[in-house]
Amino acid sequence: MKLYKPVRHKAASGRGYEGGDAPHATPLASPYEPGYLSIKQFPDKRFWIIGIFATLRGASEEVIEELRTDGWEPWSEQTKAVFSFLETHFAQTLIVEEYDYGFRYWARTPALLFAQRYPVLLTHQTDEKEYAHLVPPDMVVGSAALIFEGDSYFLYTIEQLGEQGQDLSVQIKAGMLLFPDDADPSEHDRRRQEAARREAWEPTQQAAQHLAKLYWELHQQRTKSSPRTHGLPALTSAHRTRLPLTNSFRGLAQSFGPAVQHSIWNQQLEGTLELLTPNGTLLRVVGTNTAENVALHRYVTQMLGPEGLKHLIILLDAYYLQTKGTDRKADARVSLRQLLIRLGAGSKADDREEQRKFMHSILYLASTYITSDERQPPETRPQPLARQRRRRKTDRKDYSPLLIIERLKPSPDGSIQIPDEVEYHLGAEFFEALFGPQQQFFSLPTALLLRYHAVREQQELLLAFYLSNALITSGGRFSASFLTLVLQSALQSQDEVARGHDRLRDARRVLFALEHLEQQDLIRRESHIAIDTALTMELATKKEIQEMLAPATLQRIQLEVTYQQQLPPEKIRASRRIALQQLLDEHTHPPVTFLAGPVLVDQIQHHQQRLHEQKNTPAQLPPSTPPRKRRKKDVL
Incomplete structure (x- = not known):
């Protein structure tokens, strides 16, 4: 993942990105913007957070289209809250002023998906009166983490993550490159330090995401043991x-x-x-x-x-x-x-x-x-007086x-x-x-279904219902066009698929949801040229999505990813867009074939056994009703 940089189209004005307007003065922590939270549950504490932002003013339709093509998406009512998490994961946020829409926050889709899956607020904890007006010089975002559940916060610290967490914290500190407490850097030094932080941003962001995942896994272990x-x-x-x-x-x-x-x-x-x-x-x-x-x-x-x-x-x-x-x-x-x-x-x-x-x-x-x-x-024998015509x-x-x-x-x-x-x-x-x-x-599995967030993971929830039903009914192997999959899982209407403004972005979400279901052993997806091509192009440009892909998918596309990484970014994005467009046209590609995952195999066996027993069990007429002779008018 790279920081935002205009390719062919620029906004009327903006700052915080290569090619943007130069600031009058460079802030001490630039390009990062630190801040803090005060939480009633912890009255004497201050929780420091950080974000990396860029502002685009007067963004034309061409700029917006370029953003979408490059993998950015705006927040929605369902995802606004997620931005507070991804910002602390060092994911870049664009504040975009659109001519016909006003201001909206934008983020890259993989960062948004990651924050939805791991809603962890990485932070640095100090006493309320400590550093009342200054950013703590020893601040390391991720030395503590907050996870909101129910109506309260759970607070965790880096010591609880052991050596692995400590190593990631060291990486993040090295990437933040804060000035010492007694430093008074010149404008030249500030700009040089800003350039160094930008150079170190990508590995810093990856370390922060890894740390968020560790905190989330710790939280799941701790809360699982409590009575529910x-x-x-x-x-x-x-x-x-x-x-x-x-x-x-x-x-x-x-x-x-x-x-x-x-x-x-x-x-x-x-x-x-x-x-x-x-x-x-x-x-x-x-x-x-x-x-x-x-x-x-x-x-x-x-x-x-x-x-x-x-x-x-x-x-x-x-x-x-x-x-x-x-x-x-x-x-x-x-x-x-x-x-x-x-x-x-x-x-x-x-x-x-x-x-x-x-x-x-x-x-x-x-x-x-x-x-x-x-x-x-x-087939069962009819009840008395039932009509005998074929149905x-x-x-x-x-x-x-x-x-x-x-x-x-x-x-x-x-x-x-x-x-x-x-x-x-x-x-x-x-x-x-x-x-x-x-x-x-x-x-x-009850716990598996309930684990899916009703907003952030509605794709997984609805697809789990639809595909489980279809696979068990069909005996463990089921094929459908991608369009049918989207429509029959009730994720989108026909009109949204055909003319929706974000239909390609929504299709990408469905692909990642399918990968998530396969990771959890609910399904297995066979090779499909359009899906594998789209995911190949995603991985060729964003290696951090690797952990969002099923092992079988990674094995299929790894060689092709290596080849595609040699191509120009514009060609990779174009190939991804074409693959997604073809997926939404059921006449372009063969159906997608799914197999039952380990979670469903025993259910299919039980279902087939029930069908066999029902087929071989003769239906009995009610004892009070003797069988009657067939009359000619009954078989018209």
């Missing part, structure tokens, strides 16, 4: 959640993705809300009273998203743990606090607003009626909601009352799929 729930068993890596293997459930899961389509009538505060999912499932959402309808309208139009999918997982998980699926009418009874603790909310489990959000997801799942094209179960392979069916709950009462202000505990059982069709005589379900 009192009302439900502790969540382990071996724990799995049953999920219905039906098209109706797939449609319900897709409704939590960005690609769900809303009816124009959904603007009404009362009445039925309608949603259409990518697999053609129609969802009708309707409450039983005005308060529920208003709450559902707010949820569907403002809150519906991947976080609700994690709520769904926890609800099915808790239901099985409490009832074992022995009786459909048996209720699971669990507090919202217990559900949030199992979700990993920490101290936020007591937050009434978090409980309200979870309750809105429960209300949605208990108020959503499903109409879906469903594959027929294995289609798929049938449009209506399903009751996933959850059955006691309806919510309105509060004095007209909103729904949020109970401390919720009782629920499953709708008949979903219970039959999970626990009935002809079961149709698959199981996924």
